[in-house]
Amino acid sequence: MSESTKGTLLLVDGLSMAFRAFFGLPVENFATSTGVPTNAVYGFTTMLATLLREHEPTHVAVAFDLPGGTFRTERLPSYKGTRDATPPEFEPQVPLIREVLGALRVPAVDKPNYEADDLLATYARLGHEAGMRVLVVSGDRDTIQLVNGDVTLLYPRKGVSDLVRFTPDAVREKYGVDPGQYPDLAALVGETSDNLPGVPGVGPKTAAKWIGVYGGLEGILNSADDVPGKAGESLRAHLEQVRLNRELNHLLTDLEVAVPLADLEYPGADAAAIHEVCDALQFRTLRDKLLPLATDAGEASPETAPPVVVQTAGAVAAIAAMTGTVALHVDGRGGVDADAWALGAADAADAAWGVDLADLSPEDESTLGAWLADPNIAKVLHGAKDGWHALTARGWELAGIAGDTQIAAFLVNPDQRGFELEQILQRHLGLALESGPTAGELDLGLDGGGAHHAGQRAGERAAHVRTLAGVLEPMVDERGMGALYRELEIPLITVLARMEHAGMAVDRAHLSTLADEARARADRAAEDAYDALGGERVNLGSPKQLQEVLFERLGMPKTKKIKTGYSTDASSLHDLSEKAPHPFLTALLAHRDASKLSQIIETLAQAVQPDGRIHTTFSQVVAATGRLSSKDPNLQNIPVRTAEGHRIREAFVVGEGFDTLVTADYSQIEMRIMAHLSGDAALVEAFAAGEDLHRFVGSRVFGVAPEDVSPEMRSQVKAMSYGLAYGLSSFGLARQLGLPVGAAQALMDDYFSRFGAVRDYLRSVVEQARADGYTETIFGRRRYIPDLTSTNRQRRDIAERMALNAPIQGSAADLIKRAMLGVERRLRDEGLASRQVLQVHDELVIETAAGEQDAVENILREEMHAAGDLSVPLEVNVGTGADWRTAGH
DNA sequence: GCCTGGTATCC
DNA sequence: GTGGATACCAGGCC
Structure with missing residues (x-):
């Protein structure tokens, strides 16, 4: 490097x-x-x-x-x-x-x-x-x-x-020998692919041990008579083979x-020439991958990152003496077998210290541990939560997280994809970080260790993080997001890390019962579907094959057009069922349902870790609006609407040593934010009055008394209200409600005649965004939307809907994040053992310790309520139970 | 073996 | 022809 x-x-x-x-x-x-x-x-x-x-x-x-x-x-x-x-x-x-x-x-x-x-x-x-x-x-x-x-x-x-x-x-990690000694090892072990037999009974472990003891193959052969055990005997019987192997593998x-x-x-x-060869070989997609390599299309190659002097001798003492803001990099991995193996620290951009955690003395361990745990030493990392997990696995506490260049880069432009260190360095500094493993999660073990010292790579990265922080954090401040960054996103890192670490307890037996049932239901539905086709076993999971069956063989009316033909999604199939009833459709829908469910259950069952819990990973740098995302597994899309969904949620239970699960969710958070941002007097009044929102809106829109709002009226205004925040058109509303477009338009007109400020707000927010280039949440989170000025109608329409939605969805995200910080602070301050375990956009789930349930409920209500000072109250629903379904009611 | 599109789930 | 996500599967790649 x-x-x-x-x-x-x-x-x-x-x-x-x-x-x-x-x-x-x-x-x-x-x-x-x-x-x-x-x-x-x-x-x-x-x-x-x-x-x-x-x-x-x-x-x-x-x-x-x-x-x-x-x-x-x-x-x-x-x-x-x-x-x-x-x-x-x-x-x-x-x-x-x-x-x-x-x-x-x-x-x-x-x-x-x-x-x-x-x-x-x-x-x-x-x-x-x-x-x-x-x-x-x-x-x-x-x-x-x-x-x-x-x-x-x-x-x-x-x-x-x-x-x-x-x-x-x-090489040393995998084989236990230096690269130069690998041929010695291979000579002893043999290489089947070269038809070179090894010494029977000698595997890589024994070979590596001998090489360690005798200093290499030569030493082993010279001392062959002294090599003990059965393996030694075997060696003596195969000396010639080994010599030959070594000769040939050199x-x-x-x-x-x-x-x-x-x-x-x-x-x-x-x-x-690329065109010629791709024509000849009939390569289509490859052509596009090869052409950028052509010199004529070439552009200046990126600058290589400047060399960083990384010192390793005396690194622990040097790091422990750092007191200002320090950039830190942890080489390690998360997950079940989380571990950290190297640490880099830099308080200057061109010099850093690197530590191989494998060769720490006990004193070093405690010195470094105390420094890491010192909340007064400000640390900046790139992806601090990953570092937190790796260090935690090694028994260390990481405190004093004061910055995260990954999050800073996200706030500066949340619509970009890819926030790995390599990508951010490239994007913001134009630097190519050499030898970066392809962007992914944490680095794998084999990618660890720099060329010369395990701390080398970590030190270099720490230095880069420091440079990056110097560029990105001022950008965050310039954009008015300093407080959002330092007081919300950064403190949230530790909260999320703890939540991931805690995980959610799962009732495995319940899950496996469900899995069996769903599998059986899916199989039965599949058989029914095949029967309906006269026994032919088409792949029910293949939209392509379904199209062939439905629209060609059975000659059914065409559904909505998609890129690859005609849609076979659930809503299309339901439509078809009405127009052209057929037992195949019924069975297919049942199969879709059951197989989806069984797949969800199976995925969850596989995600249960040895501690009996599921540990998701939250990300603060995925959803451009500022929401969290959850993956591996995603716990934010567990079914909830159906009876089967309820049964899945029953599998999420309170863990041992805890008493109950408490869930708390915001009531109609997005509509409340819309009321606040638009200042619409009627909407604000509805919330202030604490009435049923949709009933209230329905009574205004339809001009009847609240008690005379029919269920149909209520569901129509409900769809309308929610659609507004997404940029719903009269066409879309008509589709959703099964009304003629004219009727939907009339409904919208009536709606806006009563809640005019909402319409004004929605218009103004797009205009403002077009002028500024970005939207803003209540707490200053920005989203840049350049397509608002696109001449392409479709792109512009999409951009306008994003601009409409981002402040609403984003403000809701800010609010619950603020609430999470408040809840965490209260739990700690009040010395409670209860802990947050899940967030689902407008819902928090807490696992409560014995005797703490009332306190936790109060904390949730108070902190979620107090998360923002809006012109409408933030109402919170709280539930309790031994499992997530029960708690969620 | 990787990538894309379709379909599904959630808020 | 309503926003934001993640996951799985099939099929194309030629």
């Missing part, structure tokens, strides 16, 4: 990766119209394009084995002798791959009598000596020996797109190469 200024050399083992691609993609799905198989070409090219795009190498080569033998098969004719004959569909794809390489202007290299690996080894050495960063891509484990501080191996885990990064640390680093390193410089692809 430090040598990146000299460039990056990408070296690919052509055949080994082509083979992986061949077996990863079904050959029958990939062929030209003339029957030429292309799955390996497709997979290999996709992989290479991704590597070129992500790593932006300055130099590239793809090495090939040539047909016929090598010096190894001369030495040992049986070498690689167990390999099955290559499938006939593979062979013809190799020249095609070379054609693609030609179009990409990537040099293909080979050498008679040698393997591709020897070429990789030689070029890796040359690149290393030239001070380059080298990436070797190979599915051959022998290449592990090439790994060092500057040479990383990308090894396919499955397919060709999921590549594991083998750095020296990663890769040559000193070949004479026909193409000098300098000629591997990558000039970018040839657009015309």
Whole structure:
């Protein structure tokens, strides 16, 4: 990483990766119209394009084995002798791959009598000596020996797109030996794919142990007589084999190469040649992925992140002495097997300290632990909640979270996707962070550990976080969101972390009963559906097949049009049922229902962790309006409307050591916010009076006394009221209510004649947003909506509906977040053991400890009520029970 | 094996 | 031709 200024050399083992691609993609799905198989070409090219795009190498080569033998098969004719004959569909794809390489202007290299690996080894050495960063891509484990501080191996885990990064640390973690010692280990263990048998009874663990004890294979062989045990005996009986293995698995680093390193410089692809080759191979989507690599279409490559000096010696003491605002980075992971293995800290942008948590003394442990737990030391992280979990798993408390550059970046522009550190650095600083694992969750274990020291990477990242904070936090302030950031989102991080950590207890037995029932119901409905078709077993889960059955075979009337034909969604099927009743439709709907349910239940059952609880992950940086999101599993879309939904919610129970679940939800929060923001006197009055809102509105709209509002009137105004906040049109309202458009329009007119300020508000909020470029919630959260000035009608209409909705949905999100902070503070201040476990947009769920139920109910009511000072009261409904369903009533 | 679209659930 | 999400499945990729 430090040598990146000299460039990056990408070296690919052509055949080994082509083979992986061949077996990863079904050959029958990939062929030209003339029957030429292309799955390996497709997979290999996709992989290479991704590597070129992500790593932006300055130099590239793809090495090939040539047909016929090598010096190894001369030495040992049986070498690689167990390999099955290559499938006939593979062979013809190799020249095609070379054609693609030609179009990409990537040099293909080979050498008679040698393997591709020897070429990789030689070029890796040359690149290393030239001070380059080298990436070797190979599915051959022998290449592990090439790994060092500057040479990383990308090894396919499955397919060709999921590549594991083998750095020296990663090799040590997986195999227990240094990369240079891997051939020693392989010589002892053997390599089936090369037809090299190992020492019977010696596996990687024993081999690694011996290598540790005797310092390597040579030492082992010299002391073979002293090696104890049955394994030692076995070793002595196979010395020759081991020597031979070691001889053969050594890769040559000193070949004479026909193409000098300098000629591997990558000039970018040839657009015309890409078109030609994609035409010939009938690649459609790939063309679009390859064309950006063409030089003609090229743009300046991003700047590489500046080198950061990361010190590791004495890091604990140095970090513990930091008292100002410190940027922190935790290398670790969340989830069931959460752990942290390295820590980086920076209080200057170009210098940082890194700590490998594996080699801490007990004193270091407690020094660092105390520093982390000190709430007075302000820490800024990128994705602080992840760090919190990783450190918590290691038994440390993280306090003093004062900033989160991920959240800052979100507030600055919440509509963007991708808030990983790499992406944010790129977006806001134009910096390319090298060796970043593809954006994802926490980094995987194998990606951990920098090239030289586990703390290296963490330190570098901490320094980057510090730079980022210096840029993003002022932007947050400039946009008037300083308070929202520091007083709402940042303190909320810890609340959410605790909620995730607590999780929700689940009644597994109940869940599995439900799963069985739903599965049985789905199966029965499926059989009914097949019967209705005269026994044909179409795939009921395939919209494509359903379209064929419904609209062609059964000749049913067409439903609403979608991209791929005609819709088969539930509402369309219900419509069809009325127009053209058929037992198939009934059975299909029943099957949809039951299979969806069974799938939900199954997912939940699988999500139960060993502690008997489900731990979701909340995100503050997904929903552009400021709502939280929940995933893995999503606990914010558990069914609730139906009887079956109720039974699922019964599976969420109070956990051991606790007494009850209490739920509290805001009553009609969005309508109240609309009343507040619009200042509509009639609407404010309705809420102030505490009447049934829809009855009140109905009486005004229809001009009858409240007690004379019929259920139908009530449901019509209810749909209208809710639709308003979403930008509902008269057309949409008509559809939803099953009215003629004219009637729906008349209803809207009547509505607005009584609640005119609402209409004025909705208009003004869009106008304001168009003028300012953004919308704003009651608490100053912004959402930028550039499409409001789009000349494209459809985009503009969508933007207008977003502008209409964002302040309402966003203010509701702000309110409940404020309430959550209040609830958390009260629980702590009052020394209660009860805890928040779930938020579902307008609802909070608390698990209460014995004797605390009344106190908790009061806290919920008071804090949710006091979360905002609106011109209408914030009403809260509270329920209690041993499970979520009971509590929710 | 990855990506997209359709369908489903929630507020 | 109502906003904001997440999850699963099938099918296309050629």
